[in-house]
Amino acid sequence: xxxxxxSTAAAWVPRGLILFLVAFVIFGPLANxxxxxxxxxxxxxxxxxxxxxxxxxxxxxxxxxxxMESLINSVLIALTTVVIAVSxxxxxxxALGRRRVPWRGIILVAFLLPQAFPSVAVHINVARIFYxxxxxxxxxxxxxxxxxQGLVFSVWIxxxxxxxxxxxxxxxxxxxxxxxxxxxxxxxxxxxxxxxMASGIFVFLLSLDxxxxxFFVGVPDITTLPLLLFTASMExxxxxxxxxxxxxxxxxVAFMLIIERFLKADVLAKxxx
Amino acid sequence: xNTTQKAAAVVFEKVSxxxxxxxxxxxxSLTVEPGTLVTLLGPSGCGKTTxxxxxxxxxxxxxxxIFIAGRDVSLLPATDRDVSMVFQSYALFxxxxxxxxxxxxxxVSGMKKKQxxxxxxxxxxxxNMPGYGARLPSELSGGQQQRVAVARALxxxxxxxxxxxxxxxxxxxxRRQVRQDIRELQQNLGLxxxxxxxxxxxxxxxxxxIIVMRNAEIAQKGSPRDLYxxxxxxxxxxxxxxxxxxxxxIVRIDGEQAIVRVGVIEIPLPHRGLTPGEVDLAIRxxxxxLSNGAAGDALAGEVLKATYLGGHIEYTVATPVGELxxxxxxxxxxxxxxxxxxxxxxxxxxxxxxx
Ligand SMILES: Nc1ncnc2c1ncn2[C@@H]1O[C@H](COP(=O)(O)OP(=O)(O)OP(=O)(O)O)[C@@H](O)[C@H]1O
Ligand SMILES: [Mg+2]
Numbered sequence: 362x363x364x365x366x367x368s369t370a371a372a373w374v375p376r377g378l379i380l381f382l383v384a385f386v387i388f389g390p391l392a393n394x395x396x397x398x399x400x401x402x403x404x405x406x407x408x409x410x411x412x413x414x415x416x417x418x419x420x421x422x423x424x425x426x427x428x429m430e431s432l433i434n435s436v437l438i439a440l441t442t443v444v445i446a447v448s449x450x451x452x453x454x455x456a457l458g459r460r461r462v463p464w465r466g467i468i469l470v471a472f473l474l475p476q477a478f479p480s481v482a483v484h485i486n487v488a489r490i491f492y493x494x495x496x497x498x499x500x501x502x503x504x505x506x507x508x509x510q511g512l513v514f515s516v517w518i519x520x521x522x523x524x525x526x527x528x529x530x531x532x533x534x535x536x537x538x539x540x541x542x543x544x545x546x547x548x549x550x551x552x553x554x555x556x557x558m559a560s561g562i563f564v565f566l567l568s569l570d571x572x573x574x575x576f577f578v579g580v581p582d583i584t585t586l587p588l589l590l591f592t593a594s595m596e597x598x599x600x601x602x603x604x605x606x607x608x609x610x611x612x613x614v615a616f617m618l619i620i621e622r623f624l625k626a627d628v629l630a631k632x633x634x
Numbered sequence: 635x636n637t638t639q640k641a642a643a644v645v646f647e648k649v650s651x652x653x654x655x656x657x658x659x660x661x662x663s664l665t666v667e668p669g670t671l672v673t674l675l676g677p678s679g680c681g682k683t684t685x686x687x688x689x690x691x692x693x694x695x696x697x698x699x700i701f702i703a704g705r706d707v708s709l710l711p712a713t714d715r716d717v718s719m720v721f722q723s724y725a726l727f728x729x730x731x732x733x734x735x736x737x738x739x740x741x742v743s744g745m746k747k748k749q750x751x752x753x754x755x756x757x758x759x760x761x762n763m764p765g766y767g768a769r770l771p772s773e774l775s776g777g778q779q780q781r782v783a784v785a786r787a788l789x790x791x792x793x794x795x796x797x798x799x800x801x802x803x804x805x806x807x808x809r810r811q812v813r814q815d816i817r818e819l820q821q822n823l824g825l826x827x828x829x830x831x832x833x834x835x836x837x838x839x840x841x842x843x844i845i846v847m848r849n850a851e852i853a854q855k856g857s858p859r860d861l862y863x864x865x866x867x868x869x870x871x872x873x874x875x876x877x878x879x880x881x882x883x884i885v886r887i888d889g890e891q892a893i894v895r896v897g898v899i900e901i902p903l904p905h906r907g908l909t910p911g912e913v914d915l916a917i918r919x920x921x922x923x924l925s926n927g928a929a930g931d932a933l934a935g936e937v938l939k940a941t942y943l944g945g946h947i948e949y950t951v952a953t954p955v956g957e958l959x960x961x962x963x964x965x966x967x968x969x970x971x972x973x974x975x976x977x978x979x980x981x982x983x984x985x986x987x988x989x
Pocket of ligand 2: 682683684
């Protein structure tokens with residue numbers, strides 16, 4: 362009896378330890394960030410903030426502070442990037458996933474190529490080209506940089522989504538008299554939609570979090586939240602950095618909630634009409 | 635719903651289909667009479683599905699002509715053909731409800747949603763699926779999905795209805811029921827139907843006429859009775875039902891008859907264009923007759939194996955012309971293994987076959 366007890370305890374101790382470590386690694390930084398967001402004064406030997414308050418929140422949202430502007434910029438850039446990336450990935454994914462495209466493998470790898478090089482090197486060169494084209498420091502320039510990075514994932518994910526659709530479903534639609542266009546919009550596209558939406562979420566989060574490209578192409582005219590975060594951190598202003606991160610969470614979570622609502626089976630079933 | 639006047643003939647004139655170097659259908663000519671059910675029967679890979687897809691317009695012939703209701707449709711795309719297909723996988727749209735699936739074809743042809751829905755409901759009732767309209771295909775059993783697929787094809791009142799192995803995803807018990815349902819529906823509606831299967835029992839049960847295919851070509855076509863009783867060659871004899879194929883000799887031709895010697899006995903059979911010399915003889919298991927002891931005009935046989943199966947007894951008998959597989963309906967008497975029997979042949983179920 363005691364033997365059994367001891368052995369179960371022996372089994373649970375390492376598991377508990379591992380769980381604790383995992384929780385610490387994931388939630389430790391988050392907790393630290395939360396604490397900093399509501400700190401007025403906190404210096405070294407103290408385990409917890411010495412003074413609590415909302416003073417820095419007031420500073421971040423002050424009209425002359427540029428947090429709100431950065432937030433709006435970030436969201437607008439991310440939304441535009443998603444729209445462009447998805448509108449490119451739908452035809453590209455359809456062609457690559459459903460049709461016989463010569464050089465298919467090479468085309469797919471080509472999308473991946475920019476990711477293979479150090480991103481700073483790529484973006485310095487992109488920035489130079491954009492300067493000569495007058496795109497540097499513009500909203501559209503930043504969107505283009507984000508799209509370039511997002512396309513890799515959205516094209517690959519969409520290609521996979523289209524490729525997994527059973528050919529016979531399209532043939533059944535044609536057999537029932539549907540034109541090629543109608544078959545695409547009533548059968549193929551709705552069935553690929555979950556994958557396309559997943560790629561949309563991915564691109565949105567990627568754009569919201571993007572730093573390097575925005576830094577080289579957008580600064581100083583276009584500021585996004587990650588740039589604000591970077592500046593605050595470099596100045597040692599942890600309160601501002603933490604608050605900015607928390608703000609960054611809002612559009613991410615909102616976007617995911619909206620899409621998740623969309624992905625529900627009952628909603629999906631009605632897209633067919 | 636009455637489609638009788640719409641039923642159309644399907645005619646193939648030397649139709650071929652090649653995929654690169656693979657010839658899937660080779661110079662096939664056939665006719666499906668209006669309102670009949672014709673089965674394409676053959677082993678895997680012989681070109682049955684391809685033939686069906688050629689009728690539907692999902693494949694285009696590389697040579698030859700296809701006519702539906704007298705019209706040359708060889709190059710008409712699937713969308714414009716008045717042909718409905720029930721796919722082997724059923725191919726129900728997983729994101730649409732049963733009702734949306736069934737009314738899809740009607741909606742595509744421009745019918746108003748309400749009217750299409752009512753018509754779809756009516757056809758669902760016809761295939762014994764009333765009230766299932768709001769479900770998704772994933773919420774149905776295999777047999778129910780199959781009936782929805784049939785309803786989706788029927789609702790368009792097509793000139794020709796196609797089935798690709800419709801029973802292959804159903805369990806054995808359901809198969810007999812569903813094949814009867816399909817046959818009944820087809821006969822009630824007078825639909826021209828082409829049915830693909832590789833199960834000979836299924837083909838014999840549902841068909842007006844059977845086309846046996848082998849290696850992209852037609853091996854033989856005819857009524858179920860013709861194919862069973864008068865197979866042209868060993869392949870067909872073997873494919874449709876069981877057959878013992880034994881070596882025999884045509885001694886002479888006497889008008890329509892050939893006098894055939896099998897071991898020590900001589901039997902008259904239609905000569906089917908064969909000439910004196912060595913030939914193959916196909917004998918159905920139930921056409922072999924066993925008797926007590928070796929009598930005058932019978933082959934001497936030894937029983938090797940005897941299996942009681944309730945409705946009949948199966949024997950394996952060694953004879954001078956080879957081992958024979960025998961089905962004997964006389965279950966009240968049983969020859970025991972090791973015993974000697976006389977072996978003779980019935981008038982029906984014994985045919986000369988081309989090699
Ligand atoms: N799209 C295709 N591309 C290349 N070859 C094909 C294609 N479709 C069929 N074939 C070939 O054509 C031949 C006939 O195929 P088909 O599908 O018509 O056979 P089947 O009689 O329906 O066989 P099964 O009973 O296995 O379904 C096969 O050798 C097959 O490999
Ligand atoms: Mg097949």
